[in-house]
Amino acid sequence: MSDDVQNAQAEQDVYGVPIGALLGGSAELEQFRGKVVLVVNVASRCGLTPQYEELEKLHERFAGRGFSVLGVPCNQFKGQEPGTAEEIAEFCSATYGVTFPMTEKVDVNGDGRHQLYERLVGFADSEGYTGDIQWNFEKFLVGADGVVRGRFGPQTTPDAGEVVAAVEKALAE
Template structure:
């Protein structure tokens, strides 16, 4: 099954897929509202605004598996994202990214190796995956690397569909 065919739940409880983004450079991030890395929401939103018209689509999957740093309801998470960071990219329903209840999207994503050659469980909130149009996962970037670093921005720019 393709990453684009896996059912995902929206924050409002509807079922959809990532299929609408199969022609985009997809940036998938597990997010949390009460983490030291939460300001990355602002960096993700800036990337979305800057590169949307060139084919970037950011999507967030809230997760409460890391020290309970995403305790809110789906509605509370949405309100926080919009009010605090002006987020206009999709933030889906809360999921698990590790363990026996890992969401199938993360079953696929966690097979990807990072720059150190490591795959497996998500390390923490704000781990980032870049997925090329068509579904090939091209990068796994660990949580501590901000999406605002020149290296990360260059990685995005090099893989935009409009740049191809």
């Protein structure tokens, strides 16, 4: 691989992006190098919040094959994630049995958009949409090389055929 190709890929992958863990410290995205990751902006008080259950099932189903869900709390959509880090962690664990990693609460749109989402929003969904996150529970499938393989809108559930097929394909690469 040429140096130019390696540098371009490094600018696209998510591993070098610093982000905090929900309960403090670093989420160390580098830990996902070589794994397939579904990055999802989440919220506890949204009509789509029950997707946590499906996200956890997807996480459990494929974890043994090098897959993880990564929840990224965000309060930018009608204030639907107002809690503290501790409240978010307790809600996710007690209500949905969430075991997948969660980051600190971040902005996914606007001038304060987190660097992780700066790298993600340029990728198109199946209908060609790129740009701002549309709502809570938008999903990005990141391949083992750290490059986005798919983008799924908020209404696309984690157990939807196209999501599962994309995960399986990425795991096979």
